[in-house]
Amino acid sequence: MFDTLSKGFRAARQRLSGVAELTDDVIDEALRDIRMSLLEADVEFKVTKQFLDRVREAARGEQVRLKAKSKEYGTVKITPQQAFVKICQDELVAMMGPVDTELRWAKKGPTGIMVVGLQGSGKTTTVAKLARYLQKKHNKKPLLVAADVYRPAAVDQLKTLGERLDMPVFSIEGGDPVDICVQAVQEARNSGRDVVLFDTAGRLAIDEPLMQELTEIDKATQPANIFLVIDAMTGQDAVKTAAGFNERLNLDGVILTKLDGDARGGAALSVKQVTGAPIKFLGVGESLDKLEEFRPDGMASRILGMGDIVGLVKDFEEVVDAEKAEEDAVRMLKGKFDMQDFLEQIRMIQKMGSLKDLMGKLPFFPDGLPDEANLDDRELVKIESMINSMTMQERRNPSVFVKTSWEEITSNAGKKAKRRRADYDPSRVRRIAAGSGRSEADVKELLHKFAMMRQMMVQLGASTGLMGKIPGLKQFRQMKRLSGLDLGALMGGGPGGAPAAAMPGLPGAMPQMQVPGMPPGFTPPGTPGGGAKPTKAAARKKVKAKRKAAKQARKKARKKR
Ligand SMILES: Nc1nc2c(ncn2[C@@H]2O[C@H](COP(=O)(O)OP(=O)(O)O)[C@@H](O)[C@H]2O)c(=O)[nH]1
Ligand SMILES: [Mg+2]
Structure with missing residues (x-):
């Protein structure tokens, strides 16, 4: 996901590593890398230019600040690379944000959600995903409405999805779409369904009769939300479509689908700028659980190759109970997770499906997945076998494996890197290797990965607000008092x-x-x-x-x- 977008930012970051100063030349070179990949990812030209201008301006301002001294904290130590990445993050968030995943709820009667979009963009699938989401996250009882009467298969498709979700689907054979929607609202009232989701018809391109029909449905049912579904694979066309729909329907939000796979993802950056309508959700797969709330900061982090811990935690919540996920997240971010957690997470990852999607959210690979990192499920089996060969005490307290400290292991400083091999307890490594049938090098690699992961988590936790953004974390104030932690x-x-x-x-x-x-x-x-x-x-x-x-x-x- 977002590989095309990430490429340029990665190149820029590499270019800036070790650079002593953010000179105009350095900035311009880095921006050239970014420009290329933005255009390649099909971000609109004007939006690209605007973004680059903003980053340039902020980076030039930073030239001065980098040298600034702070009375309170002594000389400020921040590398130009760090400053630049931070600027990019801020500007990406400004472009896509702010977070706006709230739905509007009707004051009385069922809440209407009208889903519109071109043919094949993913409307029907998204209606079912939204229904599932509303039931799971908001405790709602949705009614699905088949208002696409032009393609006979469309109604059946929605009915099948409704069956899978065990939710009612409203349809009238040979009915008129406006009529169907009006009656559906009545039906919802009568049967105690509190959300009505209209799956409307689409065309290959925007045309007047379609717009007329959608406007009439809007007038007749006054849905609290109108969401446009656009296919991320269609790039700039998707954004043009969005502008067209927005003119007629005054959209409340956009749902970007098919962000899994090879989507270039550029639409995610342009759509808010062009239409003013916020992205509400992302569709990241065909199955009905593949709907994510859109969080600009998480997206920006992923584009910058920094992972998305909050998003990851949300995925965890899908497969474990929320409270435990929250506890895990807090521990993870404090670097207090152990091998047993590591193993449990690997098992969860296996439950969550595609490893590659998940890796995009993990912060271990800031420069993208290395090609040789053959991350198939066999890799997980391997890791699991090694952790299984550890004693419970070793799993709970993995520091028995290191003779120095995890920090030493992850430090890149020259001599230490050389010493690293000797830093693990050789007899334990030998025993685990023998017990799991892996090589000692495999075991060391696992320990090294664990050390890196632990450190990344801590760093992310330390960055602003991350911990605060985890739902319900405020309650941990209590816990904090107990542990004397600030x-x-x-x-x-x-x-x-x-x-x-x-x-x-x-x-x-x-x-x-x-x-x-x-x-x-x-x-x-x-x-x-x-x-x-x-x-x-x-x-x-x-x-x-x-x-x-x-x-x-x-x-x-x-x-x-
Ligand atoms: N990979 C992927 N496929 C999707 C996603 N959303 C929808 N699709 C697929 O896109 C195709 C068209 O979807 P559909 O809901 O029928 O589109 P509609 O014509 O707008 O109602 C179907 O094959 C869906 O499975 C998504 O987020 N990811
Ligand atoms: Mg459809």
Whole structure:
């Protein structure tokens, strides 16, 4: 997903790695990489230009700030690469955001949701997906309405889906679409269904009779929501279609389908800019559970190759109970997950289906999946067999495998990288290898992966608000008091930005930094270790700043209570 889009950002990031300064030339070169892949992904030309202009402007502004000194935190240490990635993230979010996945609920009577779009865009499938979503997430009782009377198979298709969901489908043979919809609303009232989903007809292209029909349905039933379904594979055409529909129907939102597979994904970036209608959901597969709420920040992270932990957690919620997923997420983000969690997650991943889709959301591969990372299910079986060969004590406390620390393992610093091989407990490695029938190198690789994953999770957790965005996390304030942990600061601390938090389990290699406008502790994943090694004086300063930060955060948290 979004491979085409990601390519340019990845190239730009690589170009900026190790660059000392964001000069105009450096910025322009990076923007050229991005421009190419935006156009290739079929992002509208004007939108592309606007985006590049904004990033350029912000990056030039950053030239000054990068050199700025902060009284409170000493000299700001942030690499041009980090600054640039952050700017891209912000501008991507600005372009696609803000988050707007709310549905409008009718004040009285059943809530109408009218789904419109061209033929084959995915309307019927999406109606069924929405029905499932509404039942699962909002406890609703939907009625599906077959208002596409032109293709005989269309009604049967919806009926089949209705059966699969165990939900009623309303249809009238030989009926008129407007009439069908009006009667369906009445039927919903009579039978106690609280949402009515209209599956309307589509054409190959926008034409007047279709628009007329849809306008009449709109007038006659006054649905609270009109959603346009567009096929992401059709790129700019999809966006043009959206503009056309929006002129006549005043859309409440857009649902982008077929984002799985090879979709170039450019439509996701342009549609909000061109129509003003927010993207509400993404269709990411043919089966009925493949509907995701659209979150611009998650999308931006994925485009930038930084993974999407919040999205991942939502996927987990589909297969495990929400409370456990939340606990897991908190632990994961604090780097406190163990081999047993790792194994459980691998099993869940297997339950969740396509590994490749999921990998797009995991932060392990900031530069995209390496080709040789043959991530088929056999890989999982292999990992599982090795973890199965560990004792429960080893699984719960994987640090017995490392002689130094996980941070050392993930550190890229020259000498340490060489020492890494010796950092694992050789006798344990030998035993696991023998027990699972794998090579010792396999076991070390697994441990290394685990170390990397752990670190990435911690870094993501430290970046702004991530933890706060996990639903229900606010309740963890309670837990925080118990553990003496400063969750207020950990959660990003709201507007104004709380200072960098002292977080237990934070890899020592990760510099604490606070840059104006940057999330506390922001270190773009994929750049483990971040900035330069601090000097002793700087370290002392940092400790001081950290203490001060923690104090302020505590104060803030107290105020909130
Ligand atoms: N891969 C994929 N296929 C989808 C998605 N949504 C719909 N489809 C497929 O697209 C085709 C057309 O979908 P349909 O709902 O009949 O479109 P409609 O003509 O607009 O009602 C069907 O084969 C669907 O299975 C999606 O998100 N991903
Ligand atoms: Mg259809």
